[in-house]
Amino acid sequence: MSISFEVFAKESRRLLESQMTEYAKAVLCPAVLRDAMLYSLEAGGKRIRPLLLFATLHAFQKKREIGLAAASALEMIHTYSLIHDDLPCMDDDELRRGKPTNHKVFGEAMAVLAGDGLLTYAFQVLAENRHPEVTEAMNLRLVLELAKAAGPEGMVAGQVADMEAEGKQLTLSQLEYIHQNKTGRLLEFSVLAGAVLAGASLAQTEELMEFARNLGLAFQIRDDILDVEGNEEEIGKRVGSDVANEKSTYTTLFSMEEAKQILHETTERAKNAVRSLQLQDEYLLQICELVAKRTH
Amino acid sequence: MSISFEVFAKESRRLLESQMTEYAKAVLCPAVLRDAMLYSLEAGGKRIRPLLLFATLHAFQKKREIGLAAASALEMIHTYSLIHDDLPCMDDDELRRGKPTNHKVFGEAMAVLAGDGLLTYAFQVLAENRHPEVTEAMNLRLVLELAKAAGPEGMVAGQVADMEAEGKQLTLSQLEYIHQNKTGRLLEFSVLAGAVLAGASLAQTEELMEFARNLGLAFQIRDDILDVEGNEEEIGKRVGSDVANEKSTYTTLFSMEEAKQILHETTERAKNAVRSLQLQDEYLLQICELVAKRTH
Numbered sequence: 054m055s056i057s058f059e060v061f062a063k064e065s066r067r068l069l070e071s072q073m074t075e076y077a078k079a080v081l082c083p084a085v086l087r088d089a090m091l092y093s094l095e096a097g098g099k100r101i102r103p104l105l106l107f108a109t110l111h112a113f114q115k116k117r118e119i120g121l122a123a124a125s126a127l128e129m130i131h132t133y134s135l136i137h138d139d140l141p142c143m144d145d146d147e148l149r150r151g152k153p154t155n156h157k158v159f160g161e162a163m164a165v166l167a168g169d170g171l172l173t174y175a176f177q178v179l180a181e182n183r184h185p186e187v188t189e190a191m192n193l194r195l196v197l198e199l200a201k202a203a204g205p206e207g208m209v210a211g212q213v214a215d216m217e218a219e220g221k222q223l224t225l226s227q228l229e230y231i232h233q234n235k236t237g238r239l240l241e242f243s244v245l246a247g248a249v250l251a252g253a254s255l256a257q258t259e260e261l262m263e264f265a266r267n268l269g270l271a272f273q274i275r276d277d278i279l280d281v282e283g284n285e286e287e288i289g290k291r292v293g294s295d296v297a298n299e300k301s302t303y304t305t306l307f308s309m310e311e312a313k314q315i316l317h318e319t320t321e322r323a324k325n326a327v328r329s330l331q332l333q334d335e336y337l338l339q340i341c342e343l344v345a346k347r348t349h
Numbered sequence: 350m351s352i353s354f355e356v357f358a359k360e361s362r363r364l365l366e367s368q369m370t371e372y373a374k375a376v377l378c379p380a381v382l383r384d385a386m387l388y389s390l391e392a393g394g395k396r397i398r399p400l401l402l403f404a405t406l407h408a409f410q411k412k413r414e415i416g417l418a419a420a421s422a423l424e425m426i427h428t429y430s431l432i433h434d435d436l437p438c439m440d441d442d443e444l445r446r447g448k449p450t451n452h453k454v455f456g457e458a459m460a461v462l463a464g465d466g467l468l469t470y471a472f473q474v475l476a477e478n479r480h481p482e483v484t485e486a487m488n489l490r491l492v493l494e495l496a497k498a499a500g501p502e503g504m505v506a507g508q509v510a511d512m513e514a515e516g517k518q519l520t521l522s523q524l525e526y527i528h529q530n531k532t533g534r535l536l537e538f539s540v541l542a543g544a545v546l547a548g549a550s551l552a553q554t555e556e557l558m559e560f561a562r563n564l565g566l567a568f569q570i571r572d573d574i575l576d577v578e579g580n581e582e583e584i585g586k587r588v589g590s591d592v593a594n595e596k597s598t599y600t601t602l603f604s605m606e607e608a609k610q611i612l613h614e615t616t617e618r619a620k621n622a623v624r625s626l627q628l629q630d631e632y633l634l635q636i637c638e639l640v641a642k643r644t645h
Contacts, residue, residue, distance in 0.1 A: 166433075193488055204473055
């Protein structure tokens with residue numbers, strides 16, 4: 054009998070956050086750099102990526118502890134991408150999760166460096182993981198997959214494509230390319246890291262990637278819907294910014310009703326992929342629900 | 350009988366540059382991102398870090414090929430740091446090596462992303478190196494050491510300390526902290542990577558690190574001297590910018606004559622460390638000369 058998803062999620066967040074704080078405090082560097090990195094690491098958020106990693110480990114009846122370094126690295130990469138995205142030369146956002154953005158507090162130069170620092174530190178944390186159940190081969194595989202997911206063949210490519218697309222009418226496949234790379238690849242890595250650390254077979258890993266791809270897509274469609282229908286206070290940022298920036302989204306390419314139907318079908322495909330594996334999949338299925346129905 | 354240092358250096362640069370171009374062209378990403386990364390990778394420069402790595406391999410009678418991935422990764426990290434350093438919110442430089450800086454050509458947002466892309470891609474290149482003489486353990490070690498050297502405990506820390514120091518009178522130890530981290534750590538990694546890939550013993554590696562530390566210091570003292578005495582056209586950037594920015598340097602903390610004396614002593618310490626190992630050290634010694642006497 055497993056603990057409830059709510060307890061699992063809450064414990065996971067606590068475990069992750071205390072580990073990340075420990076990592077950040079251990080960095081030997083000027084205090085202001087540590088403060089700037091910690092400010093954004095501790096700014097909260099859903100911690101959906103670490104949760105996905107832990108839920109994947111749970112599916113294989115593995116403890117969260119073996120994934121703590123990878124989950125921290127993942128959240129560092131996600132955090133760096135938010136800091137750089139918010140910069141004046143990028144999205145120029147003043148609020149993130151209801152708090153002033155990093156550059157508003159520490160200045161632009163420090164925000165660039167805090168982002169660079171978190172990005173690089175993520176690889177340090179992965180490479181120096183000494184958990185007894187984690188092999189060197191696993192660590193190297195995680196470094197490679199994280200770099201691919203986050204770098205110029207993944208998240209950075211998505212970011213560039215997104216920027217290039219501003220003010221243009223996109224086709225569905227162009228929109229999917231952006232989503233797949235900008236947010237999808239890191240969500241996929243969350244599941245892949247769990248699979249690698251749990252010693253999943255190739256066939257299991259492929260099915261889990263099918264789950265992760267559809268979950269990532271669902272995540273982004275829900276994001277597009279929230280940008281229209283969301284509550285500004287709950288989201289912690291301005292609503293309607295996609296429309297203001299003339300971005301193509303699921304709600305501009307489709308009607309709201311169609312977008313919700315696509316979201317439903319995508320979520321079902323994700324669930325079916327994971328169910329077919331007959332693992333201890335309760336938490337993975339509940340994350341699907343969470344993503345499809347989230348209000349922020 | 351080895352080839353002359355000049356031929357070795359020229360061949361090393363050609364080998365490195367063709368490999369880096371190959372890596373960059375292989376990236377599956379929007380064309381503008383690839384162009385922005387390639388623009389700065391191909392902007393030239395002394396390629397002193399890759400040369401150091403190859404010269405260290407040569408000291409152990411190892412071929413350059415086993416260090417090609419690490420040398421490329423190193424130069425990608427160095428290049429990303431230049432792109433971000435040049436940003437308007439950082440040093441706000443318009444010229445680098447005599448060419449317009451990345452953000453002048455591609456815009457600020459793309460320059461941030463090209464830097465992020467190169468930084469992340471460096472780890473991908475290291476992690477997917479499949480040279481038959483390079484083991485997984487070596488690759489993982491290189492990832493860890495590069496992250497430490499480049500990240501918040503290394504280069505990024507030095508960058509922050511340098512920024513914090515602007516307009517302040519520094520002590521020698523504060524100045525050394527900045528140099529050690531901002532430029533020293535990556536130069537040290539160049540030698541360390543060669544030692545790891547050549548299978549150097551712990552004692553050999555320690556002596557090589559003594560060499561690298563002093564070489565890095567010499568490099569920076571020479572930089573400070575060039576900022577006063579250098580030729581603008583040869584350096585490819587404005588001379589006197591340290592004075593203009595009220596930076597503490599070896600030439601403000603010491604007289605020019607003293608700075609040159611310290612440079613001489615530091616270079617000798619570097620040479621003595623490497624000589625004590627009785628390796629095939631000719632190219633390492635010639636790099637010391639190059640660093641101490643360079644005009645750009």
